[in-house]
Amino acid sequence: MRVPFVDLKPAIAEARIEAEAHLAEMFERGQFILGDQVAAFEREFARAMGARYAVATGTGTAALELCLREAGITERRMEVITTPLTAPFTALAIRGGGATPRFADVDPDSLLLDPEDAARRATRRTAALVPVHLYGRPCELDRWRELARQSGAVLVQDACQAHGALYRSKPLAAWSAYVAYSFYPTKNLGALGDGGAVVTDRARIRRRLAMLRDGGRAGGHVSRLPGINSRLDEMQACYLRAFLRHLATWNWRRARLAALYDEALRDCPGVRLLDRTGSVHHLYVIRVRRRERLRRWLASQGIGTAIHYPVPLHLQPAFREFGCRRGDLPVAERACREILSLPLYPHLPEAAVEEVAGRIRQFYQRGAC
Numbered sequence: 001m002r003v004p005f006v007d008l009k010p011a012i013a014e015a016r017i018e019a020e021a022h023l024a025e026m027f028e029r030g031q032f033i034l035g036d037q038v039a040a041f042e043r044e045f046a047r048a049m050g051a052r053y054a055v056a057t058g059t060g061t062a063a064l065e066l067c068l069r070e071a072g073i074t075e076r077r078m079e080v081i082t083t084p085l086t087a088p089f090t091a092l093a094i095r096g097g098g099a100t101p102r103f104a105d106v107d108p109d110s111l112l113l114d115p116e117d118a119a120r121r122a123t124r125r126t127a128a129l130v131p132v133h134l135y136g137r138p139c140e141l142d143r144w145r146e147l148a149r150q151s152g153a154v155l156v157q158d159a160c161q162a163h164g165a166l167y168r169s170k171p172l173a174a175w176s177a178y179v180a181y182s183f184y185p186t187k188n189l190g191a192l193g194d195g196g197a198v199v200t201d202r203a204r205i206r207r208r209l210a211m212l213r214d215g216g217r218a219g220g221h222v223s224r225l226p227g228i229n230s231r232l233d234e235m236q237a238c239y240l241r242a243f244l245r246h247l248a249t250w251n252w253r254r255a256r257l258a259a260l261y262d263e264a265l266r267d268c269p270g271v272r273l274l275d276r277t278g279s280v281h282h283l284y285v286i287r288v289r290r291r292e293r294l295r296r297w298l299a300s301q302g303i304g305t306a307i308h309y310p311v312p313l314h315l316q317p318a319f320r321e322f323g324c325r326r327g328d329l330p331v332a333e334r335a336c337r338e339i340l341s342l343p344l345y346p347h348l349p350e351a352a353v354e355e356v357a358g359r360i361r362q363f364y365q366r367g368a369c
């Protein structure tokens, strides 16, 4: 049985009629930037995330950068603590806003940024904390909020992989004023191209973010704040509105498939499962022995896999200048050698989970390679 790592076509087909109705409205109206579709999507997305406001942007990276700009964290002497186990965009957004990324290590069970290690590394220069809700699992936001309070830092949540996640039954926006999302196509809520949003409960922050994403303008041609140009397209908003209606069901299906993987891989030799408490299961990631051989074996059986992420950020060329060396963040460095993402998307057949798990067991039991 062929099992691709991801297949978006069934989700697009499921939402097609609603998306086409929005597209027809958009063409009728004839406005393609910051029109009715984006405004409606912002209202609908804020409501779905349990927040008062959403400001839609061109990418998730821009959403993160705009949060830091809004908070005034734009100078090189200002340090922002984040995780080395994330997409490079998290740290590029910090650089893009003008501040300096600093990395702390991750927790070995969840692979989330470890608040204790972050607290040890915080200094008087720490201006913001950017924990990432990695693979869809929310960070311990009570601890992050407390650390932000103690250190006088701003808490910006990277929720680019966590659409619909709650922490202690509360929306993410209840824990800090800035929550950034990405709508990269493979996300739990994905566009058919790039997109992002910031969600907040604060009216002033919403007003300023709406200006900052649009060149610092408040309508007209006068730039009042040092903003950027990063607006969600109307066309993407048409699809996102249609997909948003399915998000809860699609997250439910992800949870069901993740539970099936857990069951099928429990006690499998060579495999270690992650702690996924509260996750919305953006990715299903395990830790494995002999990863490269396993990947080759799965590929030979028609099973797609991926690695999120193969190199921790502090060892990537773009971040070398920030002073971390090999050995400085040992938990993340080891995790990057062991993690493997298995196929997981809402329309993945349950039989495919059995197939993937069965092939993994076969690899370790018989030494197939």
Ligand SMILES: Cc1ncc(COP(=O)(O)O)c(C=O)c1O
Pocket: 059, 060, 061, 062, 086, 087, 089, 090, 132, 158, 160, 161, 181, 182, 183, 184, 194, 195, 196
């Ligand atoms: C954790 C994380 N942060 C930031 C980003 C950046 O989002 P985007 O690709 O929409 O700019 C992504 C997505 O790639 C991500 O997964």
